[in-house]
Amino acid sequence: MSNRALTYVALLLASLVAGLAIFWHPAPAERPLPMPGLPAGGDFTLQSVNGPVSLTDFRGKVVLVYFGYTYCPDICPTALITVADAIEQLDPGEQERVAVIFVSVDPARDTPERLREYADFFHPRIVGVTGSEEDVGGIAQAYRAFYAKQPDMEDGGYVVDHSADIYVVAADGRVVDKLIHGTIAAKVAQSIRTALRL
Numbered sequence: 001m002s003n004r005a006l007t008y009v010a011l012l013l014a015s016l017v018a019g020l021a022i023f024w025h026p027a028p029a030e031r032p033l034p035m036p037g038l039p040a041g042g043d044f045t046l047q048s049v050n051g052p053v054s055l056t057d058f059r060g061k062v063v064l065v066y067f068g069y070t071y072c073p074d075i076c077p078t079a080l081i082t083v084a085d086a087i088e089q090l091d092p093g094e095q096e097r098v099a100v101i102f103v104s105v106d107p108a109r110d111t112p113e114r115l116r117e118y119a120d121f122f123h124p125r126i127v128g129v130t131g132s133e134e135d136v137g138g139i140a141q142a143y144r145a146f147y148a149k150q151p152d153m154e155d156g157g158y159v160v161d162h163s164a165d166i167y168v169v170a171a172d173g174r175v176v177d178k179l180i181h182g183t184i185a186a187k188v189a190q191s192i193r194t195a196l197r198l
Contacts, residue, residue: 039144041065041167041175046103046129046136049112053129055173058099062195064188065167067145069106070118070128071157075164077122079181083166084123086188097171097196100126105147106160107136143167143175170195 045054055063064083068076083100090098102119104110107130110118115128130136140147147162164181168191176198177191 038175038178039167040142041169041173042142043173044135044139044142046131046139047112048127048129049116053101053127055101055169058101059173060171061097061099062171062192063169064098064100064192065103065143065169066100066165067103067105067140067143067147067162068164069104069160069162070110070114071106072160072162075162075181079164079166080119080122080126082183082185082188083126085185086192087123087125089185089189090192094193094196095125098125098192102126102128103136103139103145104128104130105136105140105145105162106149107131107133168192168195170198172198 043055045052047053055065066076066079066083068079070076080102087095087098087100100119100123102115104115110128110130112128112130115130119126119128131139139145145163145165147160150159150161152158166179166183166188167175168177168179170176176195179188179191
């Protein structure tokens with residue numbers, strides 16, 4: 001084979017390898033594409049350290065619903081700090097009409113006791129709840145929240161990939177806003193105040 005032919009073959013192989021590197025990736029857990037509009041949401045009941053907690057328990061209040069887990073390395077703490085800061089920007093009367101439900105997407109590790117300790121660290125208005133895999137999955141689907149447990153690491157731990165939206169539920173139980181991760185506390189407070197006026 002001539003040097004020119006070998007050069008062409010080498011270039012062809014290099015192009016194929018580069019193409020594979022660019023376009024082929026192992027399939028991660030399938031994350032659904034964001035859907036326009038607000039999710040249906042709806043009532044749910046899960047377990048807290050003090051017993052069952054239902055969304056209807058907070059009728060007359062604005063409720064922020066957030067899906068996460070206590071072993072989350074960064075996204076959940078950031079979101080809950082933002083939520084706590086937003087609540088502190090409200091006046092005392094407004095704060096009395098606000099609640100936060102932190103729904104664990106890691107029921108295998110997040111016991112009600114651990115959830116209480118974790119939630120209390122951020123703000124006393126945050127209630128941590130958990131339930132069976134089936135219950136949490138159904139609620140997440142109603143709110144269009146995504147989560148997927150990743151394979152165990154060498155030390156036996158694991159991470160849970162999850163969406164990080166904050167759902168704002170009005171006093172009548174309707175989802176009226178969805179705040180993406182990274183929304184600043186002032187805008188979260190503004191959304192709460194808007195919902196309080198509905």
